[in-house]
Amino acid sequence: ASENGGWERVIPAFRSVCGEDGVSLGEAVREQHGRDESVHRCCPPDVVVWPRSVEEVSALAKICHHHHLPIIPFGTGTGLEGGVGALKGGVCFSLRNMDRVLDLHQEDFDVSVEPGVTRKGLNSYLRDTGLWFPVDPGADASLCGMAATSASGTNAVRYGTMRENVLNLEVVLADGSIIHTAGRGRRPRKTSAGYNLTNLFVGSEGTLGVITKTTLRLYGVPEAMVSAVCTFPSVQAAVDSTVQVLQTGVPIARIEFLDDVMIDACNSFNSLSYPVAPTLFLEFHGTEKSLEEQVTVTEEITQANGGSDFSWARDAETRGRLWKARHDAWYAALALRPGCKAYSTDVCVPLSRLPQIIVETKEDLMLNGLTGPIAGHVGDGNFHCIMVMDPNDQDEVIRVHEFTERLARRALALDGTCTGEHGVGLGKRALLREEMGPLAIEVMQGLKATLDPKNLMNPGKVL
Amino acid sequence: ASENGGWERVIPAFRSVCGEDGVSLGEAVREQHGRDESVHRCCPPDVVVWPRSVEEVSALAKICHHHHLPIIPFGTGTGLEGGVGALKGGVCFSLRNMDRVLDLHQEDFDVSVEPGVTRKGLNSYLRDTGLWFPVDPGADASLCGMAATSASGTNAVRYGTMRENVLNLEVVLADGSIIHTAGRGRRPRKTSAGYNLTNLFVGSEGTLGVITKTTLRLYGVPEAMVSAVCTFPSVQAAVDSTVQVLQTGVPIARIEFLDDVMIDACNSFNSLSYPVAPTLFLEFHGTEKSLEEQVTVTEEITQANGGSDFSWARDAETRGRLWKARHDAWYAALALRPGCKAYSTDVCVPLSRLPQIIVETKEDLMLNGLTGPIAGHVGDGNFHCIMVMDPNDQDEVIRVHEFTERLARRALALDGTCTGEHGVGLGKRALLREEMGPLAIEVMQGLKATLDPKNLMNPGKVL
The missing domain is CATH 3.30.43.10 (Uridine Diphospho-n-acetylenolpyruvylglucosamine Reductase, domain 2)
Structure with missing residues (x-):
């Protein structure tokens, strides 16, 4: 300055x-x-x-x-x-400091929030309304920040990501002008009016403007929920089960994969005792009656693929403990090597490619002496390796960096993306270029230059 | 030239x-x-x-x-x-002439199609796979055209619109360069890699480029389907039922509203005999067992709101007849005044605003001596007036034009949009400006100028 x-x-x-x-x-x-x-x-x-x-x-x-x-x-x-x-x-x-929940419309299933409102904050505000906002990336993130990074998480297989759940955004552009991406105060559940500015700003990671308000779609709280854990003889068996469950149309709310290393870490960190094998954490939402059927169909499929009997979490407290274990994956991974730091890298591939990429990735980790438990939103083909490393070991840091690039390139080779939900940020700009090709990158650069000609908005990110 | x-x-x-x-x-x-x-x-x-x-x-x-x-x-x-x-x-x-279905991946629930492939063409191609593509705007439209206009239709309440179901687009830009909006050949179910170019081109109505290939999300064909018709004492009762059904989380596949004029026209045109009153056409998708429950819950709700007993369409043929009646609404409306032409106008508002806007709109039609039966995707708050008019009666043509502008402005005043699914095209450019405000329009114009500096792509549309 x-x-x-x-x-x-x-x-x-x-x-x-x-x-x-x-x-x-x-x-x-x-x-x-x-x-x-x-x-x-x-x-x-x-x-x-x-x-x-x-x-x-x-x-x-x-x-x-x-x-x-x-x-x-x-x-x-x-x-x-x-x-x-x-x-x-x-x-x-x-x-x-901008932390108000605004304009809750219960009958219309929508609400607007300022950037200081977090996911948990909103759901606690909604507690007595019979409504909730399901997108859940694990961290108690700001909802406007979740819009900015196109976040998703464990519930996306049923409820979609931020892309599908943001109805409107208030954005301050680089020159200070204020726009509403779907028009001021508008909140129809769908629209085909003009260019989809809302989804241009969702996932733009602060590089096109500052999101100052987000209008979100809400959902009715399900009458009943039940969670279960199921262990498999192989990654392939867990993924095959997932594909078949989706194919039958079971409206599964969560279907999370944890590899043997991850489940072992969760067992230690949360004093649990699940078998150390490829595992699915499942959750079903619906009426009591529909749950019965969802569970029956799913269990038939998992057992046909060699899965274990379901280990149940029915009441809210047990379910809470189960999902806390899943959400604590980061800390459980860190606990594998006290004093180390962690970095969660993220890719997404078509479902059928998951077994191959997970098996190859585990071999890669082993070969390079790296600690990287795997957890993922398998219903979307999205998974993370939580890389645990000693930040003072320069050689290990380099090996982790090289590993994450190999992982992303493996995803790209299998028709996938270098990031399913974490975004490009600083670290994946070169990978984005490989993923999109030079012409699509040029289009993105053109959009950026139009909206932010001085390159002031979060410079050096995404592109 | x-x-x-x-x-x-x-x-x-x-x-x-x-x-x-x-x-x-x-x-x-x-x-x-x-x-x-x-x-x-x-x-x-x-x-x-x-x-x-x-x-x-x-x-x-x-x-x-x-x-x-x-x-x-x-x-x-x-x-x-x-x-x-x-x-x-x-x-x-x-x-x-570009009419190939390409790269069907059954396990991954995706397929790519060229612009000559229509919605019905694709579903007939998929017939033996257990998969289908649900977005259904009525007409047997080109799927790439549906992407270009952000089409939706009767199934959107459950399966989403084109916005939610396009994974990737191949686009030829104004200068002839070819881009892939999510990267060449990529088809992850979700991504947060870079700006969402896919949804910038979905709904751009040919003004940013020519869509030459669309990669679509597919769904498992439901084990069972059942349709029903239910008559209500008022528009309010029909809408209240809809809100309550959505609130309980019944995964209803279709919930279509027809006003008394529309149902009367459908009765005449298709030799049916439904009561002439506000009516819902409903469809449920799921397993046999889950249908039972969906139907029970829904019928309890409709009856509590004064709805009639359900009139059933269980087998494929009867269901086909029912939905043919709904899809023939255009022709049924035309038949009200032989020799006339029709224009279907389209708005979308938050659910709770539907009764008010429909009642006001019916009064407006009556007051101005216009024929405009109403049909709509009530689960999304989206409805159409099918305006039947004598194209040689200049006064009537003007009154229809003025009516459609009043209707759109009424939707805007109720936090809605001037078009839920038909797009802006030629006729709604001034309304788009009112809806978005001048600054958001400037942003859209900037995007257009960046991608098509010579203004060659479908000039005079949208903006």
Whole structure:
């Protein structure tokens, strides 16, 4: 900023927008980093601002635009691909003070939230309404941040990802102008009016604008839920079961794969005792009666594929324990090697390609002496290797990096994508280019240049 | 084209790409118009070309680009908003000779199709696979055309629209370059890799590029299906039932509303005898057992809202007859006034706003002496007025036009959209501007200018 008059001129302008307490340098800045510091070097911003309204975001963006200062939107910092790093310095827009739930329409199954509202926060707000928001990436992420990274998670096989569940976005563009991607206040369940701006901004990872409000689709809380665990003789048997369950049309809510290493880690971390073998965690949502049938059909399929009897989690507490074990996979993996750090890498392939890629990946891990338990949303063909490594062992860090590139290229060779839900961020830009081809990348660059000609919005990410 | 050397120089170039039979002037050109000629004046192109491959589409586009000739993509001409009119003359790219079904992956629930493949064509190709493609706009439209207009229809409440069911597109851009919106050959069920180009082109109505291949998500054919008809004392009672059915999580496959005028027309046209009152046509998909429960729950809800007993359609033939009646709504409406023409207009609002907008719209029709039976995909809040009018009665044509604008503005005032599934095309450009606001329109114009700087792709549509 020095070339533009220095921070001493900008900071007072920021303060005049969002107050003394709304602007920070120094210590506060260090808090603003992501959970992904293990692989992506920590790049703190020069300044953090805490706007309290879209008008303040807009006013701050105009100042940044005038002074050519990068803008890095920040929700909860739970992203996994370095999306909140300030590669070129600049101003972190921390949005946690905008934390209102707005415009709940129960009969229409929709609600709007500001960026400070997290997934768990919204569901706790909805507790007495009979409605819920199912997209669940594990972390208690900001819903606007989830929109920005096109998050999904365990429930996506039934309820879709953020792409399918965002009805409208309020976005502040690089020049400070405010748009509503589906028109101000609009919330029809479907539309074919003009270009789909909503889904252009969903997954744009802060590189096209700052999301300041998200209108979401809600769902009725199922009358009943039941979870189960089933063990398989092979990865192939677990995947075959998944394909057949989907083929029969069982509306399964969750179908999560854990490999032998992952289940072993979960057993240790959560004092559980599941057999150490390829495993599916399943969840069924519906009426009591429909659950019976869903479970019967599914169990017939899993048993025909050599699966074990179901181990049940019926009441809320037992189910909670089961899914806590799944969501604690990250910490369970970390516990495998105390003192180490973890990085969860993510690919997605067509279902039929899963056994091949998982088997090859496990061989690769073994061959290279790496610790990388596998967990995944197998109903979508999406899985993660949670890479546990010693950040001080430079050789291991390099081997992990090379492994994640091989994994992504393996997914690309099998008609898949280098990221199913974590996004491109900092680490997968070269892979994105391989995935899309140079012409599609040129189109993306053209869109970016149109919306952000000065390249101020989260620069250095995605493209 | 005269200013660029005249057609006499361009036509031989076209012929050298796609042969003598692949280029036409004169008579053949007249065939290329849409079903919507009643309200949108017929604007035939100067030339029609019938390319046989993406390479030919690309080569033809390059010629057009060089000579500044508009390109109008043409699938089946079943669109309803004037999308295929050649407002500025130019070259119609008729894609029916590209009619291959490609790369069916049964285990992965996906398939790719060229633009000549229609919805019914694909489902008949899939007949023995246990799979189907559910998006059903009524007309036997080209699937690539359905992607281009973001089509949906009766099954969308359960299976989603084209937005949710297109995995990848091959697109020829204005300069003739070929891109794959999700990367060449890629077909993961989800991805967060880069900007969502797929959903930028879905619904772009030929204004950003020519779609030459679409990769679609498929579904398992349900074990059983059953349909029913239920009559209500009021629009409110029918809508309340719909909201409650969705709230309980019944995975209803179709829930279609017909007003008294529409059901009366259907009775006459199809020799049926349903009570002349607000009516729901319902369809349930699932296992035999789950159908029982879905039906019980739904019938309890409809009866609590004063609905009649269900009139059943269980076997395939009776169901076929029922849905034929619904799909024949257009012709049934036309038959109300022999010699007249019809125009189906389309809006979408949040569910809770449906009773108000339908009641107000019926009053408006009555007050203005217009014939406009109402049918709609009530589970999505989307409905159509099929306007039947005498095209030679200029006063009536004007009143219909004014009515459709009032209807759209009524939808906008209720947080809705001016089009749920027909698209903007020619007739709703001013309404799109009201819906989105000037800044979002500027963003759309910026995207258009980036992808098609010469404004050659279906000019005069959408924006």
